[in-house]
Amino acid sequence: MSARDRATARGRLLSLLVQFAFLAILLLFWYLATTVWGVSRILLPNPLDVWHQLVGVVASGAFIPDLKVTLGELAAAFAISTTLGVSLGYLISRSRYLIKVFEPLLAAIYAIPIILFLPLYVLMLGLGPNSKIALGATISFFPIVLSTIAGFGHVDRRFVTAARSMGANDLQMFRHVLLPAALPVILAGLRMGFTVALLSVIASETIASFAGLGHRIVDLAENMDTARMFAYIVFVIVIVAFLNAVVSKLEGRARWR
Amino acid sequence: MAMIGSGAPRAPAIGLPQRLLRRPGVARLAVVILLLLIWEIAARFLLDRDFISPPSVVLMSLGNLLATPGVTPALWLTLCEIAVAFVLAVIIGAGVGLAVGLNRFAHRSFMPIVLLLYGIPQITILPIFVLVFGIGAASKIAFGVTHGMFPIMIAVAAGVQKIEPVLLTSARSMGANRIQLFRYVIFPHMIPSFFTGMRLAMSGVLLGVLLAELYVSTAGIGYFTSMFTENFDATKLIGLVSVLAAIAIALNEIVRRAELRYTRWRD
Numbered sequence: 001m002s003a004r005d006r007a008t009a010r011g012r013l014l015s016l017l018v019q020f021a022f023l024a025i026l027l028l029f030w031y032l033a034t035t036v037w038g039v040s041r042i043l044l045p046n047p048l049d050v051w052h053q054l055v056g057v058v059a060s061g062a063f064i065p066d067l068k069v070t071l072g073e074l075a076a077a078f079a080i081s082t083t084l085g086v087s088l089g090y091l092i093s094r095s096r097y098l099i100k101v102f103e104p105l106l107a108a109i110y111a112i113p114i115i116l117f118l119p120l121y122v123l124m125l126g127l128g129p130n131s132k133i134a135l136g137a138t139i140s141f142f143p144i145v146l147s148t149i150a151g152f153g154h155v156d157r158r159f160v161t162a163a164r165s166m167g168a169n170d171l172q173m174f175r176h177v178l179l180p181a182a183l184p185v186i187l188a189g190l191r192m193g194f195t196v197a198l199l200s201v202i203a204s205e206t207i208a209s210f211a212g213l214g215h216r217i218v219d220l221a222e223n224m225d226t227a228r229m230f231a232y233i234v235f236v237i238v239i240v241a242f243l244n245a246v247v248s249k250l251e252g253r254a255r256w257r
Numbered sequence: 258m259a260m261i262g263s264g265a266p267r268a269p270a271i272g273l274p275q276r277l278l279r280r281p282g283v284a285r286l287a288v289v290i291l292l293l294l295i296w297e298i299a300a301r302f303l304l305d306r307d308f309i310s311p312p313s314v315v316l317m318s319l320g321n322l323l324a325t326p327g328v329t330p331a332l333w334l335t336l337c338e339i340a341v342a343f344v345l346a347v348i349i350g351a352g353v354g355l356a357v358g359l360n361r362f363a364h365r366s367f368m369p370i371v372l373l374l375y376g377i378p379q380i381t382i383l384p385i386f387v388l389v390f391g392i393g394a395a396s397k398i399a400f401g402v403t404h405g406m407f408p409i410m411i412a413v414a415a416g417v418q419k420i421e422p423v424l425l426t427s428a429r430s431m432g433a434n435r436i437q438l439f440r441y442v443i444f445p446h447m448i449p450s451f452f453t454g455m456r457l458a459m460s461g462v463l464l465g466v467l468l469a470e471l472y473v474s475t476a477g478i479g480y481f482t483s484m485f486t487e488n489f490d491a492t493k494l495i496g497l498v499s500v501l502a503a504i505a506i507a508l509n510e511i512v513r514r515a516e517l518r519y520t521r522w523r524d
Contacts, residue, residue: 011362018366043389100281105288111509113463116498118471119482123494124308203380207471208483214380221384233381240378 045227053231063235069212073129073201077136081193085141086186089148099153103146110142115203122208132204132212139200140193147189151182187251194247198240213239307489315495322496331477335470336504338394342401342462350406350458351451354413359443364418371414375407379465383472392476397469404465409454416450417443449520452512459512463505 027047033039034046057063092098117138121131155178163177205214213236220229277283293312300311323329357367383400390396420443428442470478478501485494 012365015362015366019370022367022370097279097281097284101284101288105285108506111460111506112502113460113467113505115464115467115471116502116505119486119494120498123486123489123491199378199380202378203468206380206383207468207479208474217381218384221388226388229384233385236381237377241376 042224042226045230049227050230050234053228054234057228057231057235063213063216063232066211066213066216067239069129070201070205070214073132073136073205073212074198076129076133077197077201078140078194080133080137081140081144081197082190084137085144085189085193086148089145089186090152092145093149093152096153099149103149103153106142106146106149110146114139114142115200118204118207121204127208127210129211132201132209135204136197136201140197143192143196144186144189147185147192148182151185151189152178155181184255187254191247191251195244198243202236202240306491308491310492310495314492315499318492319496319500322493322500325481325493328481328497331481332500332504334394335397335466335478335501338397338401338470339462339466339504339508341394342398342405342466343459345398345402346405346458346462347409347455349402350409350454351413353406354410354454355417355443355447357410358414358417364414368414371407371410375411379403380468383469386469387473392473396473397466397477400469401462401465404468405458405462408457408461409451412450412454412457413447416447416454419450420446452516452519456509456512456516459508463508467501467505 030044030047034041034044092102115135118131118135121134125131125134159177159181160173163173168176202212202214205212206218207214209215213232217229217232217236220226220232278287297311297313300306300309300314323332353371357363357371379400386396386400390399424442424446425438428438433441467478471482473479474483478497481497482494485491485497
């Protein structure tokens with residue numbers, strides 16, 4: 001190990017130390033704010049109380065009904081947007097003309113904050129799960145359809161010509177040429193669609209609903225039960241991180257095959 | 258010349274509509290008009306008018322919507338919240354991005370923390386913002402700032418990181434002081450990433466402010482969306498949503514144009 005390597009290793013260790021110190025100081029300030037400086041318990045609960053509440057929520061299984069609602073809405077929304085996004089994207093990608101017509105249109109709509117559709121969906125579909133599914137499906141449709149168009153639409157012409165000249169029929173062409181070439185791009189779009197579907201389902205539960213994890217947080221906030229609310233926030237953040245990690249893992253594995 | 262008139266295959270005569278449809282831009286417009294027509298016909302003849310309103314009616318009653326007491330001030334307030342949140346997000350984001358990007362040690366230490374914070378689904382903490390900042394403009398601005406500042410932070414940090422060290426070293430060896438170094442080397446090089454960051458910050462700020470506006474149902478835009486929903490006033494609801502969407506499109510377009518203009522020299 002040269003002196004230079006040792007210096008970078010020491011720098012890396014120092015960086016890790018700074019990161020831990022930063023998080024530790026944050027927690028310490030939080031603790032001091034609630035115990036010594038007397039910040040209102042309603043605005044900022046004691047971190048120990050939050051920890052006890054979190055343990056209570058997880059151990060008692062109180063989160064299960066809300067989690068079921070949220071995951072059910074997510075599954076329905078993602079199923080709809082994947083089906084529509086991949087099939088429409090494939091159809092559009094079959095013609096250069098259609099790509100030129102539809103790709104800019106879809107990209108332009110995607111640039112609007114689609115959360116604005118939520119009030120319309122609540123009016124048309126009610127406060128129940130349907131409006132959340134509709135919003136999640138709408139928001140996640142765009143990354144999926146755009147990446148499907150990008151994936152299938154930009155397959156190297158030489159591969160297509162080579163396969164044709166070797167006598168591949170349409171099915172073989174799809175299975176052995178188009179799909180392998182397009183898959184990585186489509187999978188990236190599906191992962192992004194999953195993440196935005198999850199976030200928009202939680203967001204629409206937060207804004208207008210009777211059930212689900214987002215609704216639980218709002219409910220606890222309105223009852224000023226802040227310690228339990230913080231516990232649920234931590235719980236949701238962990239769930240979201242876990243689901244995103246699982247989907248990234250799946251994407252990586254599917255890419256390899 | 259003898260070919261002419263001797264029955265040579267001629268290009269099939271096609272009408273003007275077909276020729277126009279060959280241009281993607283025209284076809285795109287036709288798709289939009291077709292969708293609006295389907296919406297118009299479905300809303301007029303097939304669906305319940307309590308739940309959906311045809312686009313022509315929405316357009317004609319926009320004046321009516323804006324004359325509804327409180328709607329125009331709420332729209333103005335939302336626009337102001339977006340503007341203030343955007344300016345704050347750009348200042349904080351560019352400041353932190355520069356501080357983190359210009360120093361290798363700071364970058365290695367704090368960038369993971371920035372990415373960690375950016376990864377948190379902020380919608381979960383929206384109720385805390387309203388508890389702390391109240392139901393007025395402050396909570397919406399704050400929520401817009403936290404949505405907008407991370408993208409610009411990351412873009413600016415990445416931009417100044419990519420400055421070639423030889424440029425900094427040679428400027429320093431030619432006797433540039435810190436201010437000159439910033440003015441003549443760092444600043445011109447961060448311009449493209451700064452504008453890219455501003456575009457991303459704008460979509461973040463729009464999302465944050467609109468989420469908070471819709472969440473608070475006792476004041477501002479959220480009050481009107483919930484009131485129109487409860488009264489089954491589909492015309493006014495669709496009108497209000499359309500006006501907000503138009504504001505969002507206009508603001509996005511401004512920053513997108515600015516980005517195109519100021520990033521071109523990079524290529």
